[in-house]
Amino acid sequence: MFASICRRRLLGTHQILGSGGGTDPLRIILGTFPFTHTYSSSAVADVPNSEPCPATVSYLISCGLSPAGAAVTATSKKIRILSTDNADAVRSLLRDHGFDDDDIVRTVRSAPTILLADPERVILPKIQFFASLGFEPRKLATAPLLLTRSLDEHLVPSIQFLRGVIGSEDDLRLGFCRAPRALLADVEENMRPVVEALRRCGFTDAAISELLVTQMGMLLTSPDRISEVFEQLKAIGMCISDPRFMHCFREMCRLKKDAWLRKLALYQSFGLSESEVLEIFKAQPMILQFGNKNMEKKVRFLLDELKLGTSVIIAHPEILCSGLNECILPRCAVLCVLMREGKIQGGIEMVEALLVDSSVFSERYVLSHADDVPDVVKAYEGEIRFEGFR
Structure with missing residues (x-):
């Protein structure tokens, strides 16, 4: 009985949502x-x-x-x-x-x-x-406590506030889809202070909207951490007008200060100077998303097994965002098979082969040799493991 009543009332809500009228549908939902x-x-x-x-x-x-x-x-x-x-x-x-x-x-x-x-x-x-x-x-499976939060005291005010900041309903849905847990944040204790902190840092309303759509979890970040990250980026020579600033800011805000320092120390342990690490970060801020053990294993493979050298990593930091097990190892296995069969020479441009688009790699190194060297398919699918170039 209750469910049928809710469905009828929700139908009316959808009609209002699509009517373009001045009545706020959230107020109608509040009465539902x-x-x-x-x-x-x-x-x-x-x-x-x-x-x-x-x-x-x-x-x-x-x-x-x-x-x-x-x-x-x-x-x-x-x-x-x-x-x-x-x-x-x-x-x-x-x-x-x-x-x-x-x-x-x-x-x-x-x-x-x-x-x-x-x-x-x-x-x-x-x-x-x-x-x-x-x-x-x-999507609520990633933040199930939202299913027990009060509609009138928490969820509806949160949506109303975010509408005023983000503007577009489509963008609001996209932001929620990426980080449902963000709606666990309280409007007055979390959301408003975060937005005000971003404005104090100099972000425009359009930039704040973009930032929340791409990382709505920012609403759970403390205002102090936001100011701290802003100052850290200024200290390494970045300004808010730099097109890379938004990406670097977003990734740094995911980390606490001590986690950021541990990552700096990790990259320096590979023989990179602090300035070189910072240049890599500026060019490829997504490297902060990888766990330290994952990244250490990847870099050690590139340096010790492939003998690429730190200068190559500095010149091509995007290689650090390639998955070791998902991308680098299968490609190396394919190249190893082709070298063994004399189809390619050992002097192949390794970095280019590792970074080229997957469809290009597949066509160039797998499909074009599949008939006469069937093992390339097995290598690409992980059935033949890479055991080093000999």
């Missing part, structure tokens, strides 16, 4: 859904001690968690499932709205307390709210 956070006490209760409840662990395993993961979740989140009826209803509701098994595992692992929520009174209105805005409900 109940906002209480009612939880089913018969479904879940606080765990009185640190020992996980066997029945709770068993249920979490049935949700797709590993036995060890289920035990850790039950203990760390301090929940005890006394009745599975409510929890089953929650899972069923999520599936009905596009959540697949992996989404449910992700949801339950990060926010098992969602199994407490009344599916009809608490979860369904939030799913329908996001759907009415054109947001894909299953």
Whole structure:
């Protein structure tokens, strides 16, 4: 009954959204859904001690968690499932709205307390709210606590604020799709202070809109960190008018200061000077997205196995953004097979072969030799591993 009423009211909301009238559809949505956070006490209760409840662990395993993961979740989140009826209803509701098994595992692992929520009174209105805005409900699996946040006190004010900053509904949806967790930020405690900090740094409203669309998670960054990053970029010779500034600023804001210093130290350990590392960062700021162990393994391979030298990396920093297992190793395996069969010479321009577009590499080194050297296909698909050039 409730679901049918919500569907009828949502239909009216969609009509208003598309009508171009002056009425704010969010105000109509506010009158549509109940906002209480009612939880089913018969479904879940606080765990009185640190020992996980066997029945709770068993249920979490049935949700797709590993036995060890289920035990850790039950203990760390301090929940005890006394009745599975409510929890089953929650899972069923999520599936009905596009959540697949992996989404449910992700949801339950990060926010098992969602199994407490009344599916009809608490979860369904939030799913329908996001759907009415054109947001894909299953994206909420990465930030499931949004399904228990108050519509009138949190979600609607957040959307209204972001509309005023971002402007375009399509851009708002795109930003949400990239970082749903950003909507966990509070308007007055997080969102507004972040936007004000960006303005103090000199970002225009258009630049702030672009920044939030590409990285809405910025709303969870502290204003102090934003100012600190801005000053760090100025200190290394970058100004806000530099086309690279936005990209560098965005990537640095993902890191805490000590993490940034550890990355600088890592690159210097390869024999690069601090100024060389900073030039690489300016040219290819995405290198900050890779974990230190991942990057160390990649650079060591380039230096020790391929003998490229640091000067090559400085000249072609984009090579650091290529996946070692996904791109570099399969290509090296192909080249190794072709050298063994005498199809190419050892003096091949290695960097060009590693950086060329995948379709070009496939045509030039795989498809053109597939008939007379079938092993190139196996090498490209990972069936023949690269074991070094001999």
